[in-house]
Amino acid sequence: MPEYKAPLRDISFLIDEVFDYPASYAALGASDATPDMVAAILEEGAKFCEQVLSPINRSGDEEECQWRDGVVTTPTGFKEAFAQYVEGGWNGLAADPTYGGQGLPHSLGLIISEMVASANQSWAMYPGLTHGAMSAIHAHGSEEQKQTYLTRLTEGRWTGTMCLTEPHCGTDLGIIKTRAVPQADGSYAISGTKIFISAGEHDMSENIIHLVLAKLPDAPAGTKGISLFIVPKFHPTADGVGERNAVSCGSIEHKMGIKASATCVMNFDGATGYLIGEANKGLNCMFTMMNHARLGTGMQGLCLGEASYQGAVRYANDRLQMRALTGPKAPDKAADPIIVHPDVRRMLLTMKAFNEGNRALAYFTAQQLDIAHRSDSAEQREEAENLLAFLTPICKAFMTESGLEATNLGMQVFGGHGYIREWGMEQLVRDCRIAPIYEGTNGIQALDLLGRKVLGSQGKLLRGFTKLIHKFCQAQAEHPRLAAQVAELARLNQQWGELTQKLGMAAMKNPDEVGAAALDYLMYSGYITLAYFWLRMAVVADASRQAGEGDSAYYQTKLATCDFYFKRLLPRTEAHRLAAEAGSDCLMQLPAEHFSL
Template identity: 85%
Template sequence: MPDYKAPLRDMRFLFDEVFDFPATYTAIGANDASPDMVGAILEEGAKFCEQVLAPLNRSGDEEGAQWHDGVVTTPKGFKEAFAQYVEGGWNGLAADPAYGGQGLPHSLGLVIAEMVGTANTSWGMYPGLTHGAMSAIHAHGSAEQKDTYLTKLTEGRWTGTMCLTEPHCGTDLGIIKTRAVPQADGSYAVSGTKIFISAGEHDMSENIIHLVLAKLPDAPAGTKGISLFIVPKFNVNADGEPAERNGVSCGSIEHKMGIKASATCVMNFDSAKGFLIGEANKGLNCMFTMMNHARLGTGMQGLCNGEASYQGAVRYANDRLQMRALTGPKAPDKPADPIIVHPDVRRMLLTMKAFNEGNRALAYFTAQLLDLLHSPDAEQVAEAEGLLAFLTPICKAFMTDTGLEVTSLGMQVFGGHGYIREWGMEQLMRDCRIAPIYEGTNGIQALDLLGRKVLGSQGKALRSFTKIVHKFCQAQAEHPQLKAQVAELARLNQQWGELTTRIGMAAMKNPDEVGAASVDYLMYSGYVTLGYFWLRMATVAQAKLEAGSAEQAFYQAKLATAEFYFKRLLPRAGAHLAAADAGSEVLMRLSAEHFTL
């Protein structure tokens, strides 16, 4: 398994030089998040992830989560690592101080989540689901519910889940069968079965708080009849401590391709005592708070596995000797040259580097928007909300699709050794494969982006971002070194709006046009979005070089990678444009019986 080293220099480049997080923290009143404080947090977070979590990654995969008679045991060292994580205050880093949190910006929590997910994806699922549950309760819970659950969740004494999927339905939540019957004491008896519940049962905390989607007896049909309930594993007594076991049990755990140390559970609710959170029949609105949190986290998993794969591939490419460079020996004292001298290996490594660093910029920009939701400026909050809604499906789908490509390339760099278990690259590939599937498949994210966010807003959501890109291109149009790239980004940005108009006009005649174009539309959007962030990084790097920075190699590498992105990866956008324009007829022409064997 590759050793993990947190990319702190690249993180600080984005934090301090590209996005100016210190200015954002000042604007939202996060005065405790001083540059020195942020630096210390990143350094200590890196140590914890490198020294505690990373060594458990392979052993956790080999041992896996174990189920016996409804009890789930996590792999050796997981429980102790979680106790250390909680003791270090990481669980409450960005949580509300009213419930024991440190109240630091959400962006800091996201950066720590990146380190955690890269060091050990499976382990990171346990606190990750908890943070999502905390956000939903904080946003929609009553004062009593917040007092009862948030402090314990923040402390890490309790953990959380979200329970959506059922055996017969995943995306189509309107047909869930789980029912919640009102009781005389104001609670509800929740009954049903949920599947694929991450961290639904484990031994790392003293109680697990499930957020469960269910329907009331008189609920309207479809998604308009879904309510959300808090269902604890152990009921909570008047003192706020766990009491008797609730009617919740883990029927089994799944045997999976990857993330084997994360317990993926079948959860059975048998007249379990639950409590309505938010309004009746408005549960999906409440759950979206948690789902959006989870989707950003899942997008990060594409980056995390890609980063771990890249780090392993770079080390191997510098050590592995195979053949001589076509331009002559580069290591004449050795029997062959390291494979990093070969153009095709460089192609793979640069593709990995360009996607990882571009996706990190996208993720951190999105994290900054989360911080701006706490701005005292109402107009700024509204703008951040709009951009978040637009970028969330791109983060989830584009980052996981390209993260999977990066992780696969890392295995390819190793050749046959990458396919062998001992090197750890195949585990990264297995762990990464789930990311495009769960938290809403990437096909669903594409439909959400094009159908709901863009066309559903008559293009307003798209314009909120393309306007930013347009202004940037205008300001940099005469940049001495980057003029050609700026012009290309400006062209693609304009083309983005034109493509949207064409699809929208076609969809007015045939709704299938949206579904036919959506995935290619999302991928086009992702490539252009990363083009914008690479140019932002490149302009900063060029300015630093001209100012005589001592870190010449770092900034030169940024410029070289930006050039690679524009010449070798951004042209893929053109293929996605052509495919999105191809229409639905080519997909729908065959009747269903033509697909039978």
């Protein structure tokens, strides 16, 4: 199994040199997040991930979760690792101090989450779902609910879930069958079955708090009739937990990957639940949690791509096969290491360019989260919220698609050994494969981006981001080293608007045009977005290298990878543009019955 090493140098480059987190934290009043404090937190987080989580990653995959009579047992070491995580205060790092959290910026919490998921994606699901539940309760719960649930969720005594999907419906939540019947004491009796519930049952915490979508007896049809309820596994008491609620785990799924994460069928048999937020407004409440989860899911592409790259680059430097086409590079050995071969370099650089570009995208997006939550300026908060709305589907879909490509390439670098379980590379592919599917498939994310976010805002959300790119390109147009790349980014930025207008006009005549173009439009958008962040990194790297600021080799690596991205990956935009413009006729002209066997 690849031995995970936290990429602290790359993390510090982004937060200190590219995005200037220290200045941002100071401006937002996050006085505790000093550079020294942040460095210490990241170093300790890295140790926990490298020394505790990474060693139980493969064993967790081999052992899997076990279900018996409604009880789920997590693999060896998982419960103990969670106890260490809680004891270290990691669970409440970015949580509200009112409810026991440390109140540090969300962006810092996201970096810790990156390291956790890179080291052990299955284990990361347990605290990850809890953080999503905490965000929903914090945003929409009553003060009594916050005091009852947030304090214990923050300290890690309890964990959380989100319960949306049912056997007959996934994305189409308007047709859910779970019912909530009002009770005389103000609670609700929740009855129904939910499936694919991550961390729905396990042995790592004393209580599990389910956030459940259900319909009231008089609810309007469709999504306008959905309400959100808090349904605890055990009824809360003043000092802990009391009687068991009528909620149980009927089984767990046997999955392709993330096998040490319990994916549960949850049965609610008249379980006591409590309305959170307004009746029939549950989907709005759940979106708070889903948006948190979608950014986290996008991060999984980065995390597993990073783990795969680390394994692949070590192997490529050690594995001896054939001689370099330009002559022996290791004449004292029987053959050269495979890293001398151009095709292996292509694979490694593709992985590196995606990982580091996605990390920049994620950290910029996390910075917007900080601004949206902390800024005193209503204008800054609105701008950040708009950027978040636009970037979230790109983060979720593009990062998981490129992350899956990266893990596949990592396995390919190993050749036949990559297909063998003992090396651990195939596990990373299996673990990553779910990311383009759950939390809204990437096709749904694409519809959200093009249909709701871009066309639905009459282009406002797109323009908010393309203006950032335009200003950057204007400022760097005469850059002595990067002018050609800046010009290409400027050209694509303009083309982005033109393509959007063309698709919008087509959609006015035929709504199917949105669905036909959406995924290619999202991938096109993702490649341009990463080009912007790669140039931001390259400008900083070039300035630091020329100033002689120490780590010259590191900065040169950034410049070389940026060059590779623009020459080898960014041209993919042309294929996606042509496909998006191809229209829906070639997809829809074949009658449905012609697809039958």
